[in-house]
Amino acid sequence: MRLHTHAVDVLVVGGGTAGPMAAVKAKEANPALNVLLLEKANVKRSGAISMGMDGLNNAVVPGHATPEQYVKEITLANDGIVNQRTIMAYARNSFAMIEELDRWGVKFEKDETGDYAMRKVHHMGTYVLPMPEGHDIKRVLYRRLKRTRVAITNRWIATRLLTGTDGRVAGAMAFDCRTGDFHIVRAKAIVLSTGAAGRLGLPASGYLFGTYENPTNAGDGYSMAYHAGAELSGIECFQINPLIKDYNGPACAYVTGPLGGYTTNGKGERFIECDYWSGQMMLEFYRELEGGDGPVFLKLDHLAEETISTIETILHTNERPSRGRFHKGRGTDYRTHMVEMHISEIGLCSGHSASGVWVDEHAATTVPGLYAAGDLACVPHNYMLGAFVYGKIAGESAARHCGAVSLAEIDQAQVEAESARVRAPLLRGEGLPPSQVEYKLRRMVNDYLQPPKVTRKMEIGLRRFEEIRQDLDRLWARDPHELMRALEVHAIRDCAEMAARASLYRAESRWGLYHARVDHPARDDLNWFVHVQVRKTGDGMTCFKRPIEPYLVSVDEHEQSAYQNTRIPRDSRRQSARETHSTST
Amino acid sequence: MPTAFVPTSLPVRIDEELCIADKGCTVCVDVCPLDVLAIDLAKGAAYMKFDECWYCMPCEKDCPTGAVTVDIPYLLR
Ligand SMILES: Cc1cc2nc3c(=O)[nH]c(=O)nc-3n(C[C@H](O)[C@H](O)[C@H](O)COP(=O)(O)OP(=O)(O)OC[C@H]3O[C@@H](n4cnc5c(N)ncnc54)[C@H](O)[C@@H]3O)c2cc1C
Ligand code: SF4
Ligand code: SF4
Numbered sequence: 001m002r003l004h005t006h007a008v009d010v011l012v013v014g015g016g017t018a019g020p021m022a023a024v025k026a027k028e029a030n031p032a033l034n035v036l037l038l039e040k041a042n043v044k045r046s047g048a049i050s051m052g053m054d055g056l057n058n059a060v061v062p063g064h065a066t067p068e069q070y071v072k073e074i075t076l077a078n079d080g081i082v083n084q085r086t087i088m089a090y091a092r093n094s095f096a097m098i099e100e101l102d103r104w105g106v107k108f109e110k111d112e113t114g115d116y117a118m119r120k121v122h123h124m125g126t127y128v129l130p131m132p133e134g135h136d137i138k139r140v141l142y143r144r145l146k147r148t149r150v151a152i153t154n155r156w157i158a159t160r161l162l163t164g165t166d167g168r169v170a171g172a173m174a175f176d177c178r179t180g181d182f183h184i185v186r187a188k189a190i191v192l193s194t195g196a197a198g199r200l201g202l203p204a205s206g207y208l209f210g211t212y213e214n215p216t217n218a219g220d221g222y223s224m225a226y227h228a229g230a231e232l233s234g235i236e237c238f239q240i241n242p243l244i245k246d247y248n249g250p251a252c253a254y255v256t257g258p259l260g261g262y263t264t265n266g267k268g269e270r271f272i273e274c275d276y277w278s279g280q281m282m283l284e285f286y287r288e289l290e291g292g293d294g295p296v297f298l299k300l301d302h303l304a305e306e307t308i309s310t311i312e313t314i315l316h317t318n319e320r321p322s323r324g325r326f327h328k329g330r331g332t333d334y335r336t337h338m339v340e341m342h343i344s345e346i347g348l349c350s351g352h353s354a355s356g357v358w359v360d361e362h363a364a365t366t367v368p369g370l371y372a373a374g375d376l377a378c379v380p381h382n383y384m385l386g387a388f389v390y391g392k393i394a395g396e397s398a399a400r401h402c403g404a405v406s407l408a409e410i411d412q413a414q415v416e417a418e419s420a421r422v423r424a425p426l427l428r429g430e431g432l433p434p435s436q437v438e439y440k441l442r443r444m445v446n447d448y449l450q451p452p453k454v455t456r457k458m459e460i461g462l463r464r465f466e467e468i469r470q471d472l473d474r475l476w477a478r479d480p481h482e483l484m485r486a487l488e489v490h491a492i493r494d495c496a497e498m499a500a501r502a503s504l505y506r507a508e509s510r511w512g513l514y515h516a517r518v519d520h521p522a523r524d525d526l527n528w529f530v531h532v533q534v535r536k537t538g539d540g541m542t543c544f545k546r547p548i549e550p551y552l553v554s555v556d557e558h559e560q561s562a563y564q565n566t567r568i569p570r571d572s573r574r575q576s577a578r579e580t581h582s583t584s585t
Numbered sequence: 586m587p588t589a590f591v592p593t594s595l596p597v598r599i600d601e602e603l604c605i606a607d608k609g610c611t612v613c614v615d616v617c618p619l620d621v622l623a624i625d626l627a628k629g630a631a632y633m634k635f636d637e638c639w640y641c642m643p644c645e646k647d648c649p650t651g652a653v654t655v656d657i658p659y660l661l662r
Binding site for chain 1: 586588615616617618619620634635637638639640641642643646647655656657658660661662
């Protein structure tokens, strides 16, 4: 394992969605800057959008919605626990980003007059913009990276950030998963964009990599930010998604909903009003699955042939194109069969719910010089367009920061401790295989953290995670690839502990299923209308409250119920199913 | 500590007749987000080395000769 040291101005860690945008925008802001994009996989095909995307889930397009309406919608969808400033910064920049991506060559659906063909999926406003030809998005980003001359390293795994004696960010450490070489990258500013913690719970299939998120995203960024002393927020607001059973990918209701598809229970009854993914919707989904009326299905078999072939073209060539292969293997044809649905294991992801590194409206974390964007950064329900917008904000903030500072001194003790931690699994001639430790850890996450959350269970879970901490010292890797998996287990364990501690700390229920606490079943705004933060202190992992900043957009009492009453009352169900049937065929 | 090798059925197949790794192609190995493919130098063909697949399909889509087939991993099928 050879050691190399590099120095750059801006280091972007993670080259999926937000990362390439951050690197391009930092370079555009100041072409003289040395910008390095460091990626675990290969920037050409990495991250959540590896094979493209079906659509924008949260486009704020003039004529369809205003930034103020969007801020209100997300405030309600996230049960009030938001820093509206960050959501407003997204909303105000949303349309300009769509136009820029459009100019770069990303294809969005338009109507006959050339306007964006917006669709309604949310409870209140209209925010979904389909991208039936969205498979090229990574290629478009790659072209921009080349054009702006951003330096790229592929197959480097960042493991820890370095902080200077003054507490500001000094660089990052990484190793090459092909050669095993160890790299120290000094930087004036760092953008973390390593995506969700997608390998936290164990999928019901038992397959470690059968996750909703791209499993490259193991939660490394959550762990790195934590160990650098950054505040994390909303960790207890888990990500749980309604997915195709066993396949564990989206079905996808945002594509099929506007075309007439909907979710039903085992009796063929529609039981939720709206398919927008919120904690409350997930709770209704869970109740239906667990109650006598399950299983739950996505119903398309009533749609016209033309509509079904459109759906097939989108779902089987884009985003998760192996969906078609999965259905074929099971003999499922949308024309004649409903698609069996299930709920996923837990993850951490602000793109879908709210768990992330705390950032302000400039994408700044609480560590000077460290910025965060995308699924990893706490801007609730931010999705893909949010990753792009915050990538831009983070890149521009990082470029600005470089003008004001010089490289921070490196603390040799941090370097030595980390190179020893990284090297250790390779030096052991025997020990525990990473896959086995990961399996056990993630199975424990399911057993003890999967909502509904039970205090006693989470306390036991914490003890198990402590025991697994001991096992980390026995992880054995035979080559740099296995070493990557071994170090991912360290990060997953950190995320599991954060998930348990933040969930125990918030002594109320909120966000439907995401934080349903059996021992504290009611929402308690008097004590818990606050953010719950997690941070590393001298005493270890510490949770504390952060007050909610005054709202920019107020929310009326009567509007609050929009996301709280998502269940269709039993007596009006059959009728609503019939109505949908007749309007969509 | 004793360990064992447990065989697993792999989801990705490479048609060795079609694969041109012997001419220097490494496209599928390059694009795989999980880094689970490798080139067998003796055979001059790509193969799946680790059972850690997201069934995402860049390997199949980007292969210039159509040598790659991605199946759904057995446990999910
Ligand atoms: C299946 C699926 C469907 C979705 N559908 C939609 C949709 O239709 N519409 C929508 O708006 N949103 C959708 N989303 C959400 C959207 O894709 C994400 O919110 C967004 O792409 C996240 O961008 P990101 O940059 O944070 O993460 P990613 O794009 O996942 O990028 C993270 C990158 O970090 C790299 N990385 C991880 N760890 C390290 C490390 N230690 N060192 C270096 N690099 C590292 C990874 O390899 C990856 O390239 C979907 C997500 C998924 C998974
Ligand atoms: S991309 Fe195709 S031709 Fe190239 S190495 Fe892989 S399988 Fe062989
Ligand atoms: S399907 Fe995806 S994860 Fe599996 S081998 Fe191909 S590129 Fe790699």
